[in-house]
Structure formats: structure tokens, C-alpha cells
Amino acid sequence: MFGQHRISRRECLKLGAVAAWGLFAAACSPQVSEETAKPSGTTEEVASGSEAAPADTEGKTLTAEELLGPGSLPGSPEHPKGFRTVLPALPSGMPVSPSVVITAGRPACGATTFAEGEDIENNPFTRMVRDALGIEWKAAFTHSDPADAEAKFNLALASGTLPDVCTGMPTTVFEQALAADALEDVTDTWESAASERWLKEPADREGSTAWAFLRVNGRKYGMPVCQHLAENEAIMWIRQDWLDQLDLAVPQTLEEVRETALAFKGADLGQGAPGTTIGLLASNLFTTWFGSLDPVFGAFGVIPEFWLLYDDSLEYASTRPEMRDALSLLRDWYADGVIESDFFTLTQVDAAKYVSGNRCGLMLSEYYCARWGLPESLQNDPDAKWVYAEIPEGVAGRNKAWKNPWLETPVTFRKGFEHADKVIQQTNWLMELQSDPSRRWHGWEGPGWSYTIENDTYMKTTMLDHKWAYGHMVGASGCNMDPLQQYNIFAWQEENWSDLPEQEWDAYQRAYHTDPTGTEKLYRGASMFAVESSEKYALHNRFVAPPTPTMVERKADLLDLERETLFSIITGDKPLEEFDSFVETHEQMGGGRIAEEVNDWWATRM
């Protein structure tokens, strides 16, 4: 009797299987419906908002200010000490009616934040462009770093779902997309739509540099994008307060850099545990950002991984005899403790920690560290006094690595995309807004937006620097169209504002004069200093072009070999003589063939 009611093993299995399938089905279905529900809700909102705008324009022409309305206007004219942003005249035919929807794959780092209730498709920028120009931006996907970009663009390419506008497309993907005929040729569109003053002049200022990664057989397959000039080029940063304590002057030569570094280290002036102050900051990359060593190589006349011009032909600097001398010096520095014994394992983030933790008082770094690294350093030690100075001098004078402000990862358009002209027109408008300093573009006032005004002073919030949050191009570094934009604005402000009496200061001018964060003046000064220093001392990498066929095949392996050899020689892991066999191996492994290809390109370049 009991036995009949007991659940048998087989029934248990059946029940289990049914339950498992039920769970499986349950786990799949509701998620799908939730996901589809969300975006459709937001599109409805956006659509209804955009329909309202053209309805107002019926009959009369409205200015951009009138189209935007008080809620979404940049600037803060309502505030007693506010200022007004003067929007440029609308491009002809804009706002587009009905509005066009454009999808984009674009960068957005994890630190990108939005105001409450806003996101990458709905924020002051997207609303401004939608209401004033009639363009609605949708994010097909965002990417956070080059590897992520490569993966996502590759996936989009392989599945045939390339977004209308691709921002930050890696060179490898660009070449592949071009081979598969997936990119729109915008030569004629650019010619007719791009503004002479705001786009064409800056892009053509440096010859063909801006177009090096976009122009194929004389045709343009996208739009160039740049950073601020000299943004990633090294200048010397040094703790003046430490120099004063030790009664030293700012070092001028390599020898003086060595002595200063050892003096800082020996005196152990840093904030860390005893004995943890370092000499000269160095990291695992020779030519970038925090703790770059390129001015040290440059003092010998070479820059690792650069193609330099010698008697009308290009040579690879890493295999030049001068490189051996530079390595010999760095090897001595390493043995003496001028640079840290584990420098080759330090990433940029690790290197920045030496600065923010005040364990380092001397470095060759980019001017941008006045906004990243130095503020933390000042926070931890309010007495820290950082100053910038010229890079040190050596047998070949002062030289440093030039950084091409035009990115190798430009903006491209999907084949068959019909609104490239609208994107270019939007860029005209935005560039005019931001590059003309008298228009007073400083972002939007509001919590979570670009700035707030406290005590009649402009206080930047997180968003202004998070340029990608705004859309595909809004003038901040890395999504700009004029390398000199920031320099020109700073110069204009200095000329027009320095004599302004205090009672006339608006909120932004008060911040400009009083420098409430303590590093903004340093940033302005350093950025202008770096541009001027770049003109005098930057060694140009002459090879600015997509990789040659042998580079595609072999460059990665050659670079592996090069980095391993250079680091091992500096640390003493391998003898200095190893350099000679490296030069030979490099030549045999394809370095020779690459040099031929590079010189062929040089001879026939446009």
C-alpha cells in the first residue's frame, strides 16, 4: 500500500527533467521581454520629444537658442555671476525635419558617469543636437579600450551590423573593412559639407598627417580626429620644494638629472615608508605618459620605435648605433638606482601611484598629469610644489618623442550610410561653438552635468572631461578636429582676461583667476609650455601611414624582440654586446624588408 505511493526513482528523474526544462525555459523568456521592453520605452519618449521641435519651426525660422529652450541651453545666464554661451548660426537645412536617427559605435570608459536618469543616449548633449540640429544619436555599442574596440568592431564587421558611424575604429579593423568594401567613400561629401575655417584648415595644416590613416588611393574613407597638440609629449616635472630643501637647481643635463634623482632618493624626502623614495620615474613603456624615458634616448638623438630621417632616407631608430650609447647610460643609471629596479613591470597606473603617493619628485611626463596625478599628490601633501621645466640636454641636444595629435583610430562611416553630410555639418557647428573662445563654451550647469557654481565660482564636475558621454564629437581632447584648439583658447583667455577687475569676474573667470583646485593654472601653463617645447625639441616619427605588408606580418614579433632586448640590457640581465646581435637578428627577421618598404613609401608619399 505504502509502496504504491512512494515516488519511484524513475518518476523522480522525470520530475527532475521536467523541472530542469521548466527552469531553463523560465530563465530564458522573461529576460528577453524585459530587454525588449526597455529600449522601446525610451525610443518613444525620444520620438515624441523630437516631433515637438519641428512643429514649432513651422512658418518661422528659430535660432538655436530658441530651439533649445532654457532647460537645455549651455552656459548659465540665469545665475547672478553666470555667463552666456553664444551658439553659432544653424547650418542650412537644419534642424533636419523629420529628425534622422544615427547609430554609432563609440568609446565610453568605465568612469563615464551621467546625471540621474540620463544615459549615453539621453543627456544634455544628445538633447542639444536633437533639438537644434534634428539628429538623434543612438549608441550601437560602446568600447572601453583598444582591445575592446577591436573585438566589437570585428564582431560588427563579421555579422554585417556595422553602425552608421564608427568612432575609434582600430587600424587593423579599418584595413579589413576596406578590403571587404564595408566603408563609405566620403571624399566628395567632405569637400562639399566640411567648413573651410573649422574643419578643413586644421585638418590640412600639417600636410597629409591627418589623413594618413584614412586616405586610400586618394579617396577619403572617414573623418580625422585629433588630441590637443603635444598632449602626450614629455616635459620635465620636478618638486621645487625638494630642490629647495637640498639646495639644488633645476637639472639641465642628463648628468644633473642623475645627480638630482640620486639626491632625492638618498635624502628620502617622500611620504612612503622609510627608504621608498625613488629617483627618476620610469615605466614599462619607453615613450609615453607617466615616467617616459624618451627624452633620455632623445638626448642621444634617437627615439625607440621611431623612423627618423638621415640623408633623405628613413632609418629605424631602435637599431641605430646611438641607441647603444643610450642603453649604456640607462644601464649605468639602473645599476646606480637612478631608476627603479622593477620599472619594466610598472604600468601607467602603477607609475601614477608613485606621483600621487609622493614617492617621486622627478619625472619626464606629459603635461596632462597636472589633471591626473598631481591633484592627488597635492591632496596628500599640501606643501608639494610641482614645477615644469625643459627636458634635459645630452650629446645630441634636447630631443623628445613627437606624438602625432591625429589619431590612428578615426571616425568612419558604414557603406551606404546616407547622412555623412549631416554628421560633418554637426561637426562644423560644434567646432565653431567650441573653438571660438568668445562663444564661451564651458558646458552645462547642473548636478551631474559639466559644472556647478559654488560661491560664485565655476566648479567642474565629472562630466566635462568625459567627452565620450556627450556624443561622437564635442571638442575635448581625443575627439577634436583642431590640435591647437585648447592652446588658442588659453592664449585668448590670457590676453583678454588677465587685466579684468575682480568685480567684473563671472563664475568662470573667478575660477580662472583664483584656481580653487590648485592645479588648473599649472595645467594651463604646462599645456602651453608643452606646445612651445614641442616645436623646438620634438623629433618627428616620419613614418605616418598604415603598416606595410611585412609590418602586418612581422612587426609584433620584432617589437617583442626589441622590448625584451632593450629591457634586458638596461637591467643588466644581458650584456651590452647583446645589442649588436639584436641589430643583426632584427634585420634578418624582417627589419630589413620593412626598412625597404618604409623608404618606398617615403619616396612616393603624397
Add this chain to the structure above:
Amino acid sequence: MGSALTKMREQVVKALPKRRGYWARSWPLYVMFLPALIWLFLFCLYPFYGRIVAFQAYNPALGFSRSPWVGLDNFRYAFSLPSFPRLVRNTVVIALSKMLVLEFFAITASLLLNEIRLSLLKRTVQSLLYIPYFLSWVVMAGIILDILSPQGLVDQFLRLVAFKMPFLLGDSSWFVFTLVSTHVWKSLGWSMILYLAALTAIDPGLYEAAAIDGANRWRRILHVTLPGMSTTVILIACLNFGNILSAGFEQILNLYNPIVYDTGDILDTYIYRAGLISARFGLAGAIDLFKGVIGFALVLISRRLASRLTGRQVI
């Protein structure tokens, strides 16, 4: 008469439990197996055709079908690399030393644990040894870099006794040592599980008999415990043999740097750099295929060895 007999037989057959077909009985098992089968197909068999990139100059925009064929060019290039012999050598050296050292420590540690009579202490020690296994290599590498860097924990300590430590992560002659020791630190607890299980399977009667015969602890370990777990030891060693070309990608990727390429760069890290960093999918595919073919052969050999040595059919 005859009909009555037939009737009776029918009644008897009716009264017997129904014999049902194989499928009627076993379908729930198949249903339960189905998800695993789908998983196997989707993630192991279906992507297998992507292996053809090894013979192509693969371009994701053109896909598998339209990318140009290059024959054995990718293999030729890989084998012509000056660093290729080094990659194979490093892979085998690192994998073998990790395997041998880890097994040695795991066997020793489980023997020691087995001798502990306080079960609370035994369980505590065991749990503590497990913990590192559950941290990912990214986290572990962060900890290890901090501890071993100059001015790190170990260095600060050794400086007190005036001993200059080599930089274990930046010296190619020390790097394998660093890899093996951190691997043992992370995996010891986990690899002990099987040995501890093998130990519990030994008949306690044997120990009692040995004790009565006058064997001390050491003798009992030597003559009862070790022979008792030998099958498991051999089995695990043989199974690991198939992994000889996998030297621990995640660990090395998170700990290495160009200076230790000489002893620390392995096939997997090179494949990663070739395929994901420099987008040479064909080359990466070719080296991975090479690794796969050798690995497959090794698995077959180890399977043979295991059944030969233990007298059991494994896998």
C-alpha cells in the same frame, strides 16, 4: 481446455508488471543529457570549423568562406620564428616542473594531514590551504606583484636580515621558480582532495595489523599508506601528462614581462599576443592547432599509460 489455458495465461500476463520498451524507460535520462549535448555541440564542436583560419589569411570582415587561403604559410612562419623552439621548451619545462613539484607537495601534505588526530585542526588547515584556489589569477597576481616587488613585503623583511633578494618576477633565471612556487601556493589545497579521498579508502584493518606486527608510524606510511594510494598517484600523473603543453596561461599572462620572455614566454601567451593583440588570427590559429594536435596525441598516450599501469580502463 485449450482456450481455458490461454485465458489463464493471458490473466497471468496481465497480472505481471508491464514490460516496457527501452525508450519508454530511459527517456528521462536522455532529456537530462540533452542540455549537456547541446552545450558540447555549440561550444566545442560547432566552433571547430573555425580551425580553418590556420590555413587562411583570415579577415573577419570577409569571414571564413571568403578569406584567402594561404596553405601552410602560417605554420611555416611560426616554425621559422627564432623564438619558437624557446616557446615549446618553456611550455614543457614550466608545465612539467609545476606538475612534479605540485604532486610532490600535495602527496606530502596529505600524508601529513592524514596523521593529524585532532579533526578540528585538520579541517582548519585543509580549509586554509583551499582558500587561494578560489582567487582568480588576476587577483593573485596583484598580490604576488605587491609582495615580491622591490620595496615589497618580502624585500622589506629580508632587508632586516641584510639579505638582498633577487627580483623574482624580473629575473629570467628565477622566473620559473616563482611560477612553480606560486602555482603550488594556489593549487595545493585543491590537488590534495583526491589524495585525501584515496587515503580514506585504505582498509583500517591493515594499519591495525601492521601496528600489531610492531610497525611504527613511518613504517606504516611506507608499507601501508603509500602502496594504498599508489594507484591514484599514477592515475593523476598520467592524466596530467596530456596537459603538458598547457603551462598555465592566466598565471603567466598576469605575471610576466619582456625581461622574462627567455624562460617564461609559452605557446599560449604567444598565441594570445599574435591573435588578440596583433590581430594575426591565422598565425595564432596555426600555433594553436599545432598545440592541439600534440596535446591530442599526448592524451591518447596518457590514457594508454594509465590503463596499462593501473590495470583499469580510465576515461
